[in-house]
Amino acid sequence: VSEQLCASDTGLRGRDARGLGVxxxxxxxxxxxxxxxxxxxxxxxxxxxLAGEPILAQPPSWFEAACRWGQKYRAAAAAATGIVASLVLAVVGIWFFYVRSEGQRLVAESHRQIAEVKQLAASHEAANARRQLYFSNLHLVADARDRGNIAEAARLLAEARTLAGSSGPHEPMELDCLAASLDDSIATFGGHADVLTSVAVSADGRRLATGSADATVRMYSLESAHGKKSAAGGTTDPTGASGTLEEQGNASSERVLRGHDAKVWAVAFSPDGLRVASGSTDKTVRLWDTATGQTVAVLRGHTGTVYSVAFTPDSLTVATASRDASARLWDVVTGRERMVFEGHAGTVYCVAISGDGLLAATASLDGTVRLWEVATGRQTAILAAHTGRVFSVCFAPDGQRLATASEDGTARVWHVKSGAEVALFRHPIRVNAVAFCGDGTLVATASGDSVVRVWNVATGRESASLKGHTAAIWSVAGFPWGTHFATGSADRTARVWNAENNTSRVFVCSDRVLSVAFSADGARAVSGSADSEVCLWEMRTGRAAGHISLHAGRVNSVAFLPDGSGFAAACDDGTVRMHAMAQGEHTAVDSRPQIALLRSHDKRVYSVSFSPDGALLATASEDKTVRVWNRASLRQLQRLVHPKRVFCASFSPDGSCLATASEDRLVRMWDVASGREVRQFVGHAGAVNWVTFSHAGDRMASASSDATVRLWDSASGRELAALTGPARQIWKVAFSPDGTRVAGATADGTVCVWDAVHLWDKVGGQCAMVLRGHEDQVWAVAFAPDGRSVLSGSWDATVRLW
Structure with missing residues (x-):
């Protein structure tokens, strides 16, 4: 092999040296x-x-190499192995804890997200439950009010205010309406720390005095109200001096008179206004100087509680009635007792002096009323028709009649000379006090049920039932002029009322009212009637500023120009008549000139409306058309044809679109510039009687004979909600300025107000309140520009401000 390799040494170059090494x-x-x-x-x-083929031998793996190295270098291998093992264990530990913490984090994040979703759902449910409770409370307030339980209604209303969670101008308007419906008084006076047992009005009507179980007498000034116009328009006393009351809300006391040691049961002004007399459980009568509030005299002689005090017309004598079964006359100057009237078989609760000063009348526990000659003390008559204690007696201004109030639940009017009963007024509970109002044609009674009732003496019928006190009423006193009177109650307040006009503001028209509208500033309102009359009303005073007879058939619709310079009326004769507004608050409407007569249609015109800039006028008619006009030139710009009668045409807030309501059950939207139909709103099952835009223009509301008001998305035409109420037909509809409420005028004589925001269920918004008071169908409704009140017009020939 070695020879072969050496022989082929030249062939080794370029070969795989690594393979040879293996x-x-x-x-x-x-x-x-x-x-x-x-x-x-x-x-x-x-x-x-050599052939370049794969060899069979394999190089040692890294593990084998490591093992061989470890066998060769045992100490170093052991140290390296420990280090590597520690690093591996550290990495594994770190990785384990990271994975575990990340898993825990993901679980926690998942739980947090689930909790947030549940919290959001719970918050939504809680808000819905709170809202439902709010609306339920509103209905309970109205129910308690209608049952005459004002205290319960006031408590529920306070709870509703808390549930509403807002105050001031952001508070829902129905709270204001309900609060106003709970209080018909025109002024309220507080300050006493206990039951208010007695009230008295000075002879000039400028001061009010009250007595209380807190042992004090308080005097209040009515000076700021004297001579001003009231909601009723004012009255005049027999001397010719103007004497009226503004609505003044809560008032503070002018002076507190302290001196009695126990409850004060009676107060009275002397006719000359220099003195106030008070009677107390401490068995004394105190005379006070009205100018200084100082005690002038203390009259002692009664052996029991003094329940009543009264002055003679000359202010020189004061009469008192006591639990000791007597009535007494005292000299105001000397403080000496002049005379004692005895004859009753029990407590004498009240004493009154006739206007001529000749007679005194006393009311007693024994159920009788007795008449006495002031000069001689001789008893002249006994009136014994009551079957229970008689708490109160008073003379009519003419001195010819006498009124009494009794535990038997009746008040009675008697003829003084004959002793004959003239009138009988029945109550559901005992009557605590009675007083004649003004000229004596009306009688006011105070009862334990917290309701003040006003009665017509001639007819014997109740003419008004006034709410405001939240507890039993103990005292009533008439003003020397007009039909005003004051009351004192266990709720620790005194209130002033007008027997002929309460604060609900009812404006009487000559015929059925078909339309109403507010001016842009809310200072005035206009109404149109079936007898072709247009009336203008001053909202601040509640007075009619005048009227116009158009002689054009029914006035189906009225509308103010946006700048308030005039108004338009749509009439049955197919015309629209425009009138200018005269300058000055008290200018009569009759003198306001007709600035335009638009013969717009061949048949009756159902509605008229102005574009937001006042440049255009839209009319809807029985002739199945809506027409758009140039207001300045009275030139017709568009003619929008419908298949059936059109009852309403309303401009969008930007003036670019027009919505129409038709007998064919459709709401349509039109482009004003081109006259092109843009969209149809389908859903009503009956004729659509009215349509209006929200002030933002994003929604529309339509009223129909199918007993619904429907809310629509203006842009898409999608139905948002169908609002239902007690009525079978809804004639008109209006949005509140802030878009949160919708009011509907109904055929059942009510005005329904719905929540137009929280449409959380398929049925639609909640009915916030139902305004009752009209005696026939309501054909018109409008919100005040500030959104705090609603105006309605009815076939009962009245306009009401709620």
């Missing part, structure tokens, strides 16, 4: 088993190598 290494192995067995095997192996 052959040599095998030859040098110490173990015979690892070497070539024979020379022939080696020759054959070398032959294969």
């Amino acid at each position: 052959i040599v290494t095998k030859c040098l192995q110490k173990d015979r088993c690892d070497r070539y067995a024979t020379a022939s095997e080696l020759e054959a192996e070398l032959g294969r190598w």
Whole structure:
């Protein structure tokens, strides 16, 4: 072999030296088993190598090499093995803990995401439950109010305010409406720390005095209200002095009179206004100087609680009634007792002096009312029709009649001379007090059910039932002029009322009201009636500013110009009439000139509306068309034809589109510039009576004879919700300025207000409240520009501000 290799040395160059090295290494192995067995095997192996063929011998693996190295260098191998093992264990440990922590992190992240989803779902459910509870409370408020339980209604309303979670201008408008419906008073006076037992009004109507179980007397000034216009428009007293009350809300006391040692049961002003008298459980009567609030005199003589005090017309004598079964007359100047009226078989609860000062009347525990001559003390009559204690007695301004209030649940009016019963007013609970209002044609009664009732003496019928107090009413006192009166209650407040006009603002029209609209600033409203009359109303005062007789048939629709400079009326004779607004608050409507007469259609016009810039006018008619007009030139720009009658046409807030409501059950949207129909809104099962845009323009609301109001997405035409209520037909619909509420005028005589935002179920938004008060169908509805009130017009010939 060696010779052959040497002979072919030149052929070795370029050969695989590594293969030869493997052959040599095998030859040098110490173990015979690892070497070539024979020379022939080696020759054959070398032959294969020379031929460039694969050799059979294999180089040692890295493991074998390592093992051999370890056997050769045992100490170094052991150290290296330890280091490698430590590194491997460290890497494995690090990897294990990383994998475990990453797994835990992923599990935690998964749990966090699940928790967030559950929290979001729970928050959504809680918000829905809170909202449902809010609306339920609103309905319970209305129910409690209608049952006369004002205290419960007030409590539920407070809970609803808490659930609403907002206040001020962001508070839902229905809270304001319900709050107003719970209080018909025009002024409220507080400050007492206990039951308010007695009220009195000064002869000039400028001051109010109250007595309380907290042992104090308080005097309040009505000076700021004197001579101003009230919601009713004002009245005049017999002397010619103007005397009215503004709505003044809560008022603070002018002066607190302290001196009694126990409950104060009675207060009265002297006719000259210089003194206030008070009677107390401490058995004394105190006379106070109204200017300084100082005690002028303390009258002692009664042996029991003093329940009533009254002055004679000359202010020189004060009468008192006591639990000691007597009534007494006292000299105001000297403080001496002048006379004692005895004859009752028990407590004397009340004493009254006639306007001429000749007679005194007393009411007693024994169920009788007795009349006495002031000059002589002689008893002249006994009125004994009541079957329970008589708590209150008062003379009419003319002195010819007498009113009484009793535990038997009745108030009665008597003829003084004959003693005959003139009128009987029945109550569901005992009557605590009675007073004549103004000229004596009306009587106000105070009862334990917290309701003030006003009665017409001539007819014997209840003319008003006024709410506001939240507890039993103990006292009532009439004003010297008009139809105002004051009451004192166990709720620790005194309130002032107008017997002929409560704060719900009811405007009486001459015929059925078919349309209403607010001016842009909310200061005025206009209404249209079936007798062709248009009335203008001042919202601040509640007064009618005047009216126009159009002589054009029913006024089906009214609309103010956006700048408030005029208004338009759509009439049955196919015309639209536009009138200018005169400057000045009290200018009569009659004098406002007609600035345009648009003979727009051949048949009745159902609606009229202005574009937002006031440049265009849209009319909808019985002739199956909607027409768009240039307001300045009265030139027709578009004629939009429908298959059936069209009841309404309404501009979008940007003025580019027009929505129409038709008898064919469809709502359509039109491009104003081209007159092209853009979209149809399908879903109503009855005639569509009205349509309007939200102030943002993203939604539309339509009212239908299918008993629904439907909300639509303006851009896609998709139905968002179908709002239902108690009515079988809904004539008109209006969006609140903020778009959160929708109001519908219904055929059942109500106004329904819905939530237009939280449409969480397929049925639609919740009915926030139902406004009841009209006595016939409601045909018109509009939100005030500030969104805090609603105006409605009805076939009962009234317009109501809610």
